[in-house]
Amino acid sequence: MKKNIPTLKQIAENLELSVSTISRALNNNGSISDLTKKKVIEEAKRLNYVPNIIAKNFRDKRTKTIGVIVPNLMHSFTGTILKGILLETERIKYKTIICETNDNIEKEKELLNRMLEFGVDGILMSLSKFTTNLSPLLKVLEKKPIILFDKASDKIPCTQIVTNEVKGAFNAVEHLINIGKKRIAIIKEKQGSFNSEKRFIGYLKALDQYRYPLDETLIFDVSNTTIEEGELLGEYIVNLKEKPDAIFCITDSLAIGIIKTLNKYNIVIPIEIAVVGFSNSDSSRVIKPNLTTIKQSGYKIGKLAVKQLIEEMRSEKDFFSSKSIEVNTKLIVRESTFVL
Amino acid sequence: MKKNIPTLKQIAENLELSVSTISRALNNNGSISDLTKKKVIEEAKRLNYVPNIIAKNFRDKRTKTIGVIVPNLMHSFTGTILKGILLETERIKYKTIICETNDNIEKEKELLNRMLEFGVDGILMSLSKFTTNLSPLLKVLEKKPIILFDKASDKIPCTQIVTNEVKGAFNAVEHLINIGKKRIAIIKEKQGSFNSEKRFIGYLKALDQYRYPLDETLIFDVSNTTIEEGELLGEYIVNLKEKPDAIFCITDSLAIGIIKTLNKYNIVIPIEIAVVGFSNSDSSRVIKPNLTTIKQSGYKIGKLAVKQLIEEMRSEKDFFSSKSIEVNTKLIVRESTFVL
DNA sequence: AAAAGCTAGGCAAACGTTTGCCTAGCTTTT
DNA sequence: AAAAGCTAGGCAAACGTTTGCCTAGCTTTT
Incomplete structure (x- = not known):
């Protein structure tokens, strides 16, 4: 036409x-x-x-567009962050291009370059699970600002907006200590991702601060943080002679899997074993007993990330930075740890 | 810099x-x-x-960008559709701008115009709950192609890619009939949205085809399809003298709310009351008993929507159309209806 | 009454790319 | 040997907008 x-x-x-x-x-x-x-x-x-916005962009030499790269759009915490990003970009009349890497490193690299070709003014990014090769990122960083959020990395010299993972995990474990639990286990990722590692540190810190001995047999690793892996590991745990009396799972999905298995074996939660998750996902209120978890403010992270990006876009300096903004979490106590 | x-x-x-x-x-x-x-x-x-992509766009008079407008990014079915859209647009090297209306009609209208200003080549859109004023849409349709998906409307003269809602609901109710249920209730939306209306039609069709009498007292309305509304309505239903022996809920959230309340009153699912949802959300496998539900292929809808849009963008005709593509659903039988 | 200042709007260039048309200077055909 | 064709690359315009500089013709100041 x-x-x-x-x-x-x-x-x-x-x-x-x-x-x-x-x-x-x-x-x-x-x-x-x-x-x-x-x-x-x-x-x-x-x-x-x-x-004609295209002509205007052309003349102004900018697109008023920011690129967002995430591993998985449907991860519920990512969703909340995206909402924050969209609301903020919309407010300042910027466009947002969203891409998914599906935790594929090759794809991540390609999308990063694609973003440049697309002519974005800056990039917001949550890293793939095991991004090891940082050079594509560094190369982009020479031309456009990048802000990492949620799944960040201490090794990349750019601004990061993250959950205060360490403190969040600390609070979770402290809560288990407060309700009188003695043998507190943790389920974390085998190949420590950024979030997993930080949460593990929080776990260690809490044990240390409350003079709990570190028991290596209470540290469990999984390769995927899914409900199924939780269920599977649950089977192993219920068969231990010396079971933990509390389990801190680094994600809600793992916690839900664990609860499913504990339910199956009629282990009473939280009396026999208490369970804490991390993220406050929708399902955390669906599982029975309801899951105690750590609520992260994705909305806030998204909003901050956009603000920070805009600031760096306007700045005359280069885009390398070691700034790290940590957003606090909130412990949400529900049935899975609630004892009178 | x-x-x-x-x-x-x-x-x-x-x-x-x-x-x-x-x-x-x-x-x-x-x-x-x-x-x-x-x-x-x-x-x-x-x-x-x-x-310089901006210069290229300028010369080519197109942006290779498509705009996506959805009510809520975090709705799980919407998420799946978005994944389909992203995968397909990425394959053909198009950009995707995503916006949320939060079911706000004013915002929807504004975003529609914003999309034009942004210079998108076409729009994929899922309508807000109660979009009544169609003129902003029609105005845009004069300039750029629009494809409606999921939350569509028979009143808008453009191509629509939707779940076969009627058939999906029909299958759900038919399944309840097949397991021997006699008093099959439906929970739908008070102010019938597109999806709610279509699913209601499927319900009616199944009753009709199997010569079940239509019992008005088995038709329940809610104003929001949330877990909480389901729980609330559940309280009402368990107190009826003449209870239904099966409930078809037009969303998984409603079904989960119903199940929670039935569990609370120790009503045995599915023996006393069977429950079916619609969407196959993550939580449908978390709730106990696991929820029987209708799986929609969001991925397929997303992919089809992009393909269709590209086709219309390339076409020389105007963008008015009455084409409607319906994507089939799949019944997923789980514990909430499973009887031997 | 001459000079200065102001108001309202025009000229033309610039942003970076692609492409229709053109042509010099070969090579091939008759 | 003249004509035709081909190869490799150049010229210049176009896309729609914004903006620095300019100026005609007023009005105000001295």
Whole structure:
């Protein structure tokens, strides 16, 4: 379908004025008489004129677009962050291009370059599970600002907006200590991701601070933080002679899997074994007993990430930075640890 | 930070060739000798040249961008559709701008116009709950193609890609009939949304086909399809003298709420009351008993929507259409209806 | 009344790319 | 040997917008 899309030129011709006058009238800059302004605005409306954003971008040498790269859009915490990002970018009239890596490192690298080609002004990014090769990131960082959020890395010299993982995990374990638990286990990732490692540190810190001895047999590793892996590991745990009396799972999914198995073997939660998760997912209120968990403010992280990015885009400095903003968490106590 | 971003002109000067030759060499069109091509490519690599996508867009008068408008990014079915959309757009090297309306009609209207300003080539859209004023949509449709998905409307003259809601609901109810249930209730939305209405039709159709009498007292309305509303309505239902022996809920959330309340009153599912949901959400496998539900292929819908949009963008015709593509569902039988 | 200042709007260039048309100087055909 | 064809690359325009600089023709100041 061929459309005759109205341009400034068209309006100018209809009104027998110059293109620059039209531009100035519509953008309200330069000295244009009120009468002319009025006529221009009317004619623009009559023609259904919409400024050609592509031309404007071209002239301004920027797209007012930011790129967002996440491993998995459907991960519930990521979803909350995206909501924060969208709300904030929309407020400042920026566009947001979202991509998924599915934790595929090759794809991550490709998307990073694709973002440059797409002409984004900056990038918000949550790293794939095991991003090891940092050079693609560093290369992009020479041209455009990048802010890492949630799944970050201490090794990349750019601003990071993350949950205070250590403190969150600390609070979770402290809570288990407070309700009188003695043998507190942790389930973490085998190949420590950023989040897993930090949460593990929080676990260790809490034990240390409360003079709990570190018991290696209470540290469990899984390769995937899914419900199924939780269930499977649960089978192993219920068969131990010396069971833990509390389990801190680094994700809600793992915790749900564990609870499912404990339920199956009629182990009473939280009396026999208490369970804590991390994330406050939707399902944490569906599982029976309801799951005690750590609530992270994804919304806040998203919003901060955008603000920070805009700031760096406007700055005249280069984009290397070691700034790290940590957002606090909140312990949500539910049935899985609630004892009178 | 001021950057000296390399352009075709720069390469041309360094190599003492014309800009057009550089363009042709890099894009491999026009007749350029292999030697020249090689030199150009080398120099481009040396300068770290990235084509200026903004200029390219400007010249081509298109952005290779599609806009996606959804009510809520975090709704799990929407998430699956978005994944389908992202995978497909990425494959064809298109960008995707995603926005959320939060079921706010004003915002929906604004975003629609924002999309035009953003210069998208086409729009994929899932309607807000109660979009009544169709004129903003029609206005956009005069300029750019729109494809509606999931939350569609029979009243809008554009292509729609939706779940076969009627058939899905029909299968759900048919399944309840097959397991011997006699008093089959439905929980739907008070102010019928597109999906709610269609699912209700499926319910009616199944009753009709199996000669079940229509019992108005078995039709329940809620104003929100949340877990909480399900729980609340559950309280009402368990107190009825004449209870249903099966409940078809038009969403998984409602079904989960119902199950929670039934569990609370120790009503045995599915013997006393069977429950079916719609969507196959994550939580449907977390609730105990696991929920029987209707699986929709969001991935397929997303992919189809993109394909259809691209087709319409390329077409020379106008963008009005009454095409409707329905994607089939699958009944997933779990504990909440499973009887031997 | 001459000079200075102001108001309203025009001219033209620039952003980086692609492409239709052109042509010099070969090579091949008759 | 003249004509035709081909190869490799150049010229210049175009996309729509914004903006620095300019100026005609007023009005105000001295």
